[in-house]
Every structure is written in structure tokens, then in C-alpha cells.
Amino acid sequence: MEQRILFVLLADSLRIMQPVPPFIVADLLKRCMGNAQFMQRTLAKFQSRAGDDVERLHHSIASGDAVEATRLAHSIKGIAANLSATGMMNVADEIERLSRASCVADALPLMASLRTEVDRCVAFVPIVITSLEPLAPPLEGDASQAQRTPAVSLSEASCGR
Secondary structure, three states, rough: HHHHHHHHHHHHHHHHOOOOOOOHHHHHHHHHHHHHHHHHHHHHHHHHHHHHHHHHHHHHHHHHOHHHHHHHHHHHHHHHHHHHHHHHHHHHHHHHHHOOOOOOHHHHHHHHHHHHHHHHHHHHHHHHHHHHOOOOOOOOOOHHHHHOOOOOHHHHHHHOO
16 A cells, blocks of 8 residues: 555656656556666666667668667567657557568668657656655665666666566
8 A cells, every 4th residue: 555655646746747758657666566776776777778779779770680670679669668658669669560571761760759759768767766766765876877877788677677
């Protein structure tokens, strides 16, 4: 019961800060079994790697590497699902579908949308980390710690793995 109240309070406070959040914080916290500190670390890892993973996907699409594009799009789709980032997940899913069908050239125009969705999620991370501070001790240092977090891929940053 106590955890449910925390989820509701957290979700309500984040709705006030951003009317349409790019991912559903309460769902992510549930996936992290209510462990706010683990969720903070997960988000910091996502924040530190997201841009590089999108760039690698863009490069694989631009070079026509359907196999690598499929793998990377699937990985990005997975972390988006863990975050409950529906917009990011839908675009990554479409890129994966096109790449799997060897239509990588058709996926290139979708990269701008994916980049926008990933950027929205990355920009939201410090807001979420700050809102979690009452539930967990802060990360080593502060919210800018995400910039110094060891690099991991998006798929390694998911709570469910």
C-alpha cells in the first residue's frame, strides 16, 4: 500500500512538471521493483549512452547495414519498452521492421523522429532523478553524475536485465 502511494505521488508530481512526459516514471519504478536508487542508476546509464546508440543506428542505416540496423533498433526498442517511452518505442519498432525487411533506406527518414524522442527522454532524466531524491539517497555526486557514468549500451541499462 505504501509503495502504491509513492507511485501515485511521484506520477502526479511529474505530471505537474511536464504535461506529457516522454516516459511513464511509475511504470519504470515498478519494473525496478520500487528501488529508486537502482532506477536512478538505470536512467543515468541511459542518459550517458542514448545519443551514441542513436548515432550508431543512423550510421548503420546510412551505410545500408540492415543486420546491424535491425539489432540496434531492437535494442533501442527494448529500452524504450522498459522506460514505457511509447513514442521512442514506436519509432524504433518501425525502424526495426523496415531494417529486418532489408528496407533500410526507408528507415532513414525516421531517424529524425527517433532522435527527437530519445532527446525528450534524455532531457527528462534529470527531472526524474531529482524527483526521486526523497525516495533514495542521491547518486554519487549529483544529477550531473550521469555524464561520468561508465558507458553501457541501452540494452544493458534496462531494469529488467
